[in-house]
Amino acid sequence: MTESRDPPTGCAMFGIYSGMFRRRRSASMTSLHRINATEAEAAAPAAQANPAHRKAAAVPHDSSLVRRPSALPVPAQNGAGARAAPTAANERGSRPVPAKAANGVGGARTAADPASEYTGMAAELDKMILDHQRVKGTTQLVRATSGNMMLHRNLGNLNAGAGGASARSSLERGVKQANERKAPNGYAFSGMGNIVKESNKPAAGGDLCRALSHRTDPEKLKEMGNEEYRQGHYAEAVALYDQAIMMDARRPAYWSNKAAALAALGRLIEAVADCKEAVRIDPSYERAHHRLGGLYLRLGEPDKAIYHFKQSSKESTVADVSRAQSVKSRIAKSSDARRLKDWITVLQEAQAAVSDGADCAPQVMALQAEALLRLQRHDEADAVLAGAGAPRFGVDESTKFFGTFGHAYVLIVRAQVDMAAGRFEDAVATAQTAFQLDPSNREVTIVQRRAKAAAAARLRGNDLFKAGKFAEACAAYGEGLDREPGNAVLLCNRAACHAKLGRHEKAVEDCSTALAARPSYSKARLRRADCNVKLERWEASLRDYQVLIQELPENEDVKKALSEVEAKLKSQRNGGAPARPQH
Template structure:
């Protein structure tokens, strides 16, 4: 038996029509949001209206909740406070709907709203932002407002004026001030100041905004690069000069200024290439000639430095040419003194060449390190070579030549061997031999490095097997065939002597290691311990006093020092 259906009452019909009206309004507003890029309207529809009292009374269910609402995909997942205030100000006075949650860039709305692909000016801007972020090393910047690009001067909806607000630093006060500024500007201003920039603002992006606003004016980019250079931001200056060069590669000043920034970053070889390009474009450009001469002087190429300096009209040319001639003479004296093994003269002349301006020359620094090494000042040689600039193998070979670069590698291998970095010494010496196969010196250093490395490895294996006498002989073989003053081999042999009870010989080997490397704490500690075994309290006390300054937190050294002081005091009493 079927139950007869009653005709709906007037209240029920009113509720049905109300639901239909709401559904149509929702669809129309969603379509409008997709056309205009207005996430505010879509967000306002997200809150359903409460049921009509007449519907509750008649028992009629509102089926509007069962109808799937059209999904709105805003162009931007986050809306800044200024855009929210603008949208709220444009709402009709009779609209009492709740403020939208999507205006503040909520986490749920951002996660549920996939990004919409777009082209044209928006895509171009995003690419430029990404390029700048890679240069700056930051990803803090983001587009803050809708995707509508309203053309004002160069970039329209990208304003860096006083009324712009950073999307990263929203606040109620900032939003209210922005809304007030827009109200004063009038309806025709659309809330944007006419400064040619956009809503990508804030201190992190200020330089980016300026670069984008003048992206068609390389002179402006050059001026901005000059400002970054004066402030010490050399990497940023290089990026700006690069952009100016891309736009107009025929301006020699752009290349010369970029060379100055590269030199400040220590990239001297690249700076030379850019200065040469500036000179090629304008052979009469005196500043580029002077800068190029200074670069060659720093790199230890005095002949080329003199050639370019003489073509510069600057007032300091005569003094600079005199310095370059002095460097040339000192390098020649170093070569002559090296042939006769006059290492003191080599050291003095190389240090004077550095003082005269050749402070980044790998050859001059290698001469200084070799002289210190031969004078048994291994720690100083290591410091001198570590402070020298390092260039890539291909770059250095192309710029300085194979023979000069092979000599630098050979000296580096000698310093590594003296410091106990034997694996590195073997590899570096082998590279020098491959680069200059005819060099007997490089071949000799390679053989010695291999002999020392093999002897130390065999001695270490024997020491671990408690075969101390054989280990002592292996270390001695390495000292005889390789480097007589190798501090590491001397200290290792001293350990073997100490294990065999030969403390006097252990002290001698430790003293030999400390003679070439005064900062070798391991050798000093071993000598102090051996002197304790020999009851030489004063000698042991001196070593422990040095060690407590080098290793102030070492508890073993503190304890040993206290025991030695007690023994010495007891002996004196």
């Protein structure tokens, strides 16, 4: 049965001929040295009898095809000072061509027959392979059929691939792909030149990539960005607005729309910069003014927010200006209460400022977290700064936007929250950054010293505890608590020392203090429950284990301890031995 095939393209033929002559060359090269040796033996007597014939026998290799290394001096033999001439045995680039070898078209060629030497495309390929073998795998340049200079390992635009694959494997792979794939116009893909993407493979990014690659009209890109924004694809919208800006940066709407998408991604400081650019291009662009006012309000800059709201009388409402004025008043009251150490008022006013719109203001969040710390509500303070809705800005951009003093205050509050949560190394690093920003600030200096001292005391106490020196470890943790009163981690660690020393009452006290600051601190609750078991306080221990089983439902030790405590309590209620009185 006859099968119709499309005629192969020139590139496909190139690959077929290359593979054929490479295989032929690999077979012929095995006998090349044997032929050389035979001819050399046959020519040796004649060469000795006729020096002129010896000169004619060595046909020099074509120097235009391979870049030769310069002739190197040969060491003098037997003390002779004259330099010996390079020969076929000691010069790599000038080895004599054998009198007989298989040529690229299947015939024999000799040195006396220059007309038959390397003719045609296949013969040139054959010679190129021989040149490659002579330079022994180096990346010297050779002359190809087209006259372009190419590397042996990269024929045309074919890549060698991972692991140093040869040009032959790349070419054969290209021929295989040519036979398997067909272009829309009916010709086979050759694998040469530029890479052609398959028509049935979807482009990454869908419409976005197609829009960017075709460089659509900027207004069309803006509309596409608006559609992505409405669907909640904010990153895609930013990319489309960026492309529109690249094509026409004088349109303020592009900058303003991009700012809206950035704000939706939480990148408020970048959004402010884009809104400012829109206003710079068109100072009367009210929508950009209104958007900028809203951004400043969220970032806790009420004065700037009020200014831009007033510049957009058609976009802004009285409620917008009223909210900004309320935030300004709340922040001022909170700052005044902080100087008076009225932490309840600080907390109330800061929370009200967040409700009025300053939900991403680092200074407002820091005021709220500091107040919670002073009120011994460490878990809540940690949630304010580390929660999902907490603002996260880089040090550089925050310092540039909020100023050195404002950002240093945020950092020292964060350092104290980290210490309360037991992240001592983070606390030290954050406090050090704050000190570098504002070294003359006395409050920053105090927090830095406290963080370093508390971290050092905890590390020293841990080492002593591991060494079994429980009394010394207890004293070390106490020194840390002198620097950082109410620290739940230090209290829990000191409670462990008390328990090892048999002072279960003191251990319960430390655990209770730690839990008052951090109710979710499971380690402290477990330790207190264990100490209450030692004191035979079954009801108190039962309450702790019931909380723990909710927090750690898969913990087998907690399940077992809870069952034992329930059995002990049931036995006591059924007339067992009376328990010790609780204190």
